[in-house]
Amino acid sequence: MASTNDPFQFQEFEEAGNLLEANRDATTISIEDDDLPDRQRKAAGFTPDDEDPLASDDKTELLSGQKNSAPFWSFEYYQRFFDIETHHVKERIIGSMLPWPGKNFIHVHLRRNPDLYGPFWICTTLVFALAISGNFSNFLVKLGKPNHKYSPQFGKVTIAATAIFSYAWFVPLALWGCLLWRNNKIMNLVSYSFMEIVCVYGYSLAIYIPAVVLWIIPFEWLRWCSIVVALCLSGSVLVMTFWPAVREDHPKVIAAIMSAIVLLNVLLAVGCKAYFFSKPEAALTPEHPAALELTKA
Amino acid sequence: MAVSADEASRPFAGLSDVSISEDIPVEGDISVPMGTSSSNRQRGEDEFSTLDEPVKETILRDLRAVGSKFIHVLYPKRSTALLRDWDLWGPLLLCVTLALLLQGGAADSDDHGGPQFAEVFVIVWFGSIIITLNSKLLGGTISFFQSLCVLGYCIMPLTAAMAVCRIVLVGGSGTVSFIVRLVVVTASFGWSTFASTAFLADSQPPGRKALVVYPVFLFYFVIGWMVLTFSPSQ
Incomplete structure (x- = not known):
């Protein structure tokens, strides 16, 4: 034209x-x-x-407010993602924990300045919180048993790191690719960069750190309550953030993307709980055959 | 003089062709760089030549430097000695000691046990490298190896706690021994964090100190957890 x-x-x-x-x-x-x-x-x-x-x-x-000169292999390129102050990180963590209707996390808190500090250290903290509190809860469950021998279960750190970091990197990568593809088909007014999506996902994991620490207490109802609360908060932050990016799309595509986001979030939370925190009943069941054999003998 | 000035403009021309040097009268003292024995000794006193001292003295001097840095960690009074002349011998020594002391636990019997030697090594070194990169990316003024040196030396209270834990565990692994170990590990964890932040926090812009201190806290917390949960095999 x-x-x-x-x-x-x-x-x-x-x-x-x-x-x-x-x-x-x-x-x-x-x-x-x-x-x-x-x-x-x-x-x-x-x-x-x-x-x-x-x-x-x-x-x-x-x-x-952006420097686009430094190439990706230079130190300055990555320094751009650590250009934040303590109070910014506090605001972002609180913003990811308290979703407000109509407030888009990327527009309100990131303002074209996504950081990698928060996502990286939130993921690392969550990894160790999962491994340590899972180990601690196992210790509490088996405390009274006479034939139990405590072991630190250090290998769970590796499994937790794999799970958390792959969730925090591959899901944003897939989502970014998906949004890019939809943007070519149908013009959306809002488009997010890859770093912004990574940042949102990293900060949305922050609510799980207190939840995971709460899971130490061996009451199933308390664990499920905290899972539901954490899921609602982080899920609603994610949905409200990505809603404007897909709003113009077909209803089927919107439903698919949104349900994938929520489903993966649920899968992470429930999977972590099921793997790292054994139920008190489940811990009891292996004891019974041994006890039966003892009584038989 | 005009010829010598011309020679001076081509300083190494005479080295390739000896016949030229016969034609030109040599003036002045040309033996200065090689030096007589007296001037050599004078230079040696300035630069501290280690060629003619016994090996024992060399090793002892390095050990003394490492030892004085241990004392700096024990009394962290914002001295810059730990930052000025860094070395990685102390961190290597502490890391190997910690990893060796963590061996022989319940870990060896089953695969769900404690950290192996290599795992301790990787956590200590990669942990300090990541913390250092983090502080550099946040705009810290401290150099890479200075930060590695400080973080490595500040493991010392936790290594000492590990030694105490092994001694306590010889006596038994009941509730009392657990409480004693908990107190010792908590105290040494606080000590490590306090000492390293005393050295590292000053190199940061004021608005970002907490962002640098938090990873250090997490690092020593994880090492403290490894020390506390160590349980020996019967």
């Missing part, structure tokens, strides 16, 4: 913008709402900013 017009006819572009608005369903066009004026200015070609391309680059860089 722009190729047919003379680039110096500025007034044509108001019309072109209107045409774009009307033609929204066309599959080949993908324009985000915030870079539309920028494109118009670039197409017009004689705005005062364009006299010095470096200055305008600087300005856009400062305005967007």
